[in-house]
Amino acid sequence: MPILASLLALTQAAQPAAPKPPRTPPEIVAAAPASAWAPIPAEDLLVIDYAGGGRTVVQLAPVHVANIRRLATSGYWSGSAIYRVQDNYVAQWGTNDDKKPLPAGVVARPPAEYVRSAAGLAIRPLGFADPYAARVGFAGGWPVAQYKDGSVSLTHCYSMVGVGRDLSPDTGMGGELYAVIGQAPRQLDRNIALVGRVVEGIELMSALPRGSEAMGFYKGPAVARKIAQVRLASALPAAERPAFEVMKETSPSFAAYLDRRANRDDDFYKVAAGGVDICNAPVPVRRVPAR
Amino acid sequence: MPILASLLALTQAAQPAAPKPPRTPPEIVAAAPASAWAPIPAEDLLVIDYAGGGRTVVQLAPVHVANIRRLATSGYWSGSAIYRVQDNYVAQWGTNDDKKPLPAGVVARPPAEYVRSAAGLAIRPLGFADPYAARVGFAGGWPVAQYKDGSVSLTHCYSMVGVGRDLSPDTGMGGELYAVIGQAPRQLDRNIALVGRVVEGIELMSALPRGSEAMGFYKGPAVARKIAQVRLASALPAAERPAFEVMKETSPSFAAYLDRRANRDDDFYKVAAGGVDICNAPVPVRRVPAR
Numbered sequence: 001m002p003i004l005a006s007l008l009a010l011t012q013a014a015q016p017a018a019p020k021p022p023r024t025p026p027e028i029v030a031a032a033p034a035s036a037w038a039p040i041p042a043e044d045l046l047v048i049d050y051a052g053g054g055r056t057v058v059q060l061a062p063v064h065v066a067n068i069r070r071l072a073t074s075g076y077w078s079g080s081a082i083y084r085v086q087d088n089y090v091a092q093w094g095t096n097d098d099k100k101p102l103p104a105g106v107v108a109r110p111p112a113e114y115v116r117s118a119a120g121l122a123i124r125p126l127g128f129a130d131p132y133a134a135r136v137g138f139a140g141g142w143p144v145a146q147y148k149d150g151s152v153s154l155t156h157c158y159s160m161v162g163v164g165r166d167l168s169p170d171t172g173m174g175g176e177l178y179a180v181i182g183q184a185p186r187q188l189d190r191n192i193a194l195v196g197r198v199v200e201g202i203e204l205m206s207a208l209p210r211g212s213e214a215m216g217f218y219k220g221p222a223v224a225r226k227i228a229q230v231r232l233a234s235a236l237p238a239a240e241r242p243a244f245e246v247m248k249e250t251s252p253s254f255a256a257y258l259d260r261r262a263n264r265d266d267d268f269y270k271v272a273a274g275g276v277d278i279c280n281a282p283v284p285v286r287r288v289p290a291r
Numbered sequence: 292m293p294i295l296a297s298l299l300a301l302t303q304a305a306q307p308a309a310p311k312p313p314r315t316p317p318e319i320v321a322a323a324p325a326s327a328w329a330p331i332p333a334e335d336l337l338v339i340d341y342a343g344g345g346r347t348v349v350q351l352a353p354v355h356v357a358n359i360r361r362l363a364t365s366g367y368w369s370g371s372a373i374y375r376v377q378d379n380y381v382a383q384w385g386t387n388d389d390k391k392p393l394p395a396g397v398v399a400r401p402p403a404e405y406v407r408s409a410a411g412l413a414i415r416p417l418g419f420a421d422p423y424a425a426r427v428g429f430a431g432g433w434p435v436a437q438y439k440d441g442s443v444s445l446t447h448c449y450s451m452v453g454v455g456r457d458l459s460p461d462t463g464m465g466g467e468l469y470a471v472i473g474q475a476p477r478q479l480d481r482n483i484a485l486v487g488r489v490v491e492g493i494e495l496m497s498a499l500p501r502g503s504e505a506m507g508f509y510k511g512p513a514v515a516r517k518i519a520q521v522r523l524a525s526a527l528p529a530a531e532r533p534a535f536e537v538m539k540e541t542s543p544s545f546a547a548y549l550d551r552r553a554n555r556d557d558d559f560y561k562v563a564a565g566g567v568d569i570c571n572a573p574v575p576v577r578r579v580p581a582r
Contacts (some may be wrong), residue, residue, distance in 0.1 A: 004521050081473045087494045090451050095384045114561070129420035132567040158379050165560045182497075183449045183474055183570050187555050190562040203378045206473075212493045267458045270405070271481040275422040277568070280475050 004155070025260045029284045032253035037245035037286070038141065045233035046072055047242060048093075051226035056201030057233075057242055058161050058179075059144055059285070061154060064113045064193045067174035069232060074103035076175065077230035081223035082205060086216025087183030091205035092164055094225060102173065112171045114190045118140035124249040128262065128275040132186045136278040138249035142197075143278050145189055149177065154194040155277035157184050161196040181206040184279040199244050200287045224272050231267050243291050247284040257284060301478060316551045320575045328536035328577070329432065336524035337487065337492035338362055338533060339384075342517035347492030348524075348533055349452050349470075350418045350485030350576070352433055355404045355484045358397050358465035360523060365394035367466065368521035372514035373496060377507025382453055382496035384518060385466050393464065403462045405481045406442035414443070415540040418568040421551065424479045427569040429540035433488075434569050436480055445485040448475050448570035452487040475570040489548040491533050530581055538575040548575060 022031040023288040034266070047070065047154060060068060071077065077094065120210035123144060125137040133145035136155065143155045154160065161179050165172030171193060179198050208224040211217045218224060234240045247254050262276040308485040313322040337349040337359065351359060368385065375383035394401060407412050414435060422434035427446065434446045445451065448530065452470050456463030463482060489496070499515040502508045509515060525530045538545050553567040 035553065085498075087497055112561075128422035131417075131419035131421065131568050132564050133566075184568070186568065186571065187552070187564045193562050206378055207376075207498055207500050209498050215302075221406075261478070269478075269482050270403075273423050273478045275424075275478065275482065277422050277475070280477065 024266045025257050028257045036251035038248050040244045042234035042241050046234050049228045051228040054204045056204050057199050058201045059197045060172035060196040064195050070105045072230050072232050080227045082225040084118050084217045085208045085210050085224050087210045090178040091181050092178035108173050113155045113193055118146050118150050118152045123184045128279050140224050141246040153189045156186050156188045159198040159202045160194055163193045178203050185262050243287050243288045247287050315557050316548050319548045327542035327544035331535045333525035333532050338524050339521050340436045340519045342519040347495050347497045348490050349487045350490045351487040355486050361396045363521050363523050371518045373516040374514045375508045376501050376515050378501045381469040382472050383469035399464050401462050404446045404484050408439050409437050410417045417569050432537040432574055444480045447479045448476050450493045451485055454484045465562050467581050477488050492512040533579050536577050536579050536582050
């Protein structure tokens with residue numbers, strides 16, 4: 001090595017490298033300041049404990065969840081199960097028993113809440129075209145779609161949780177729930193009540209063997225996974241409560257995250273996409289120590 | 292029951308009901324005439340047999356597959372494995388050994404074939420907006436995206452198969468492959484060579500336990516599923532060859548299928564979406580008896 005180059009190399013080695021600015025979506029999430037995050041209330045977390053171990057946690061959305069909270073507090077789902085797993089579609093759980101008596105206060109046929117008005121809702125637009133809706137974006141930490149008639153719905157993205165129902169217009173009372181485990185089935189938007197999203201343990205649903213019967217149902221009494229109990233996190237002792245934060249869509253970190261989701265330029269990439277699908281930019285959620 | 296109604300009921304019962312026209316996408320696929328289907332050549336089918344049973348079949352696309360055919364005919368993948376399963380992303384298989392000698396005729400660094408020119412390619416447009424590309428559609432039985440510069444790529448939809456590679460611009464020689472098992476990671480379009488799609492047995496990949504290490508890799512020597520052998524279907528005895536057909540995108544059945552994918556109006560649905568994502572309208576493929 002020529003001497004000058006050697007000296008330069010020495011000089012460079014002696015100075016610690018300046019920290020690289022975050023470049024990939026995970027790096028941006030990891031670097032986001034505390035101000036970019038909002039806590040998820042413990043009463044909005046549904047904690048599903050499986051028989052034999054393992055846990056899935058669902059964050060409830062601010063719609064249609066009164067029934068679900070009552071079902072959880074009454075112990076309705078103790079001894080229930082995941083009984084349907086359809087590849088590239090959904091994993092569904094609950095009692096699979098429409099004769100089971102409902103706990104007090106649970107409404108058997110709640111009014112349909114598939115959409116709400118956009119009035120008064122601050123939507124942070126995604127900024128890219130969507131094949132299903134007039135526009136898509138984020139509101140209150142959730143992915144949403146707005147339609148020509150001004151109505152707004154949550155979107156059926158991976159890990160979103162909805163209420164199983166029979167034929168329209170039955171809304172479903174919330175006892176049978178499903179999580180999306182494949183390509184976003186957006187045709188269900190406005191047709192099923194979405195009530196939340198899995199924020200931890202989706203792989204305990206998505207990696208289950210697919211059911212052998214039509215629509216992924218398991219055969220006869222067999223189930224994919226037994227559920228020991230389902231509680232609201234607020235019902236757990238404070239020290240044992242799982243706690244999560246969701247990134248605010250109004251934060252600069254979220255703007256940077258979305259930009260990198262649409263324009264990957266880290267070393268692996270040759271061409272930046274220049275756009276992103278609403279379901280390929282999940283709102284970041286992180287686990288935090290119990291409060 | 293009033294007498295008139297009873298008589299009407301009797302009359303109706305005595306006449307066989309007129310067959311209902313197919314209404315859902317699966318009904319349209321089931322009713323499609325033979326003329327709507329094109330056979331997949333046996334040399335375009337990669338048959339993956341797992342140790343311990345089970346089979347996944349991949350249809351090879353007409354790009355970048357010379358290496359893959361040679362790897363299959365040489366037995367390169369005997370004793371390989373699925374060694375990476377990342378939730379909502381990919382399952383990856385191969386030797387996971389970049390020191391393994393290449394069979395004769397395999398090109399170590401093939402030229403990048405991420406895109407081709409749209410010239411001479413008949414694209415049947417999907418007809419709905421796409422967040423990633425100028426337009427999307429179907430060509431030769433495959434989902435494709437066309438960009439502003441006129442280039443065309445296959446799209447990273449659920450079950451599509453691509454070539455694992457190191458940092459750009461390494462193309463990957465085809466020994467390590469992956470299948471998409473979650474929301475379409477379209478940011479990979481034009482950045483990775485797509486070479487096919489799983490046409491049977493995707494659930495033997497998508498339902499595997501997720502790997503515990505970064506990017507879903509399995510820890511140490513552990514693997515998700517061992518592969519006994521990988522062959523082209525054309526190498527199997529004729530009577531044992533799995534055979535498939537793909538729906539022609541030029542057929543009236545495909546037009547009807549797409550229309551119902553975008554506008555579900557069967558009894559479950561309250562509102563038709565009025566659009567569909569390219570990855571939520573997979574080209575129908577069906578198994579047929581061995582030829």
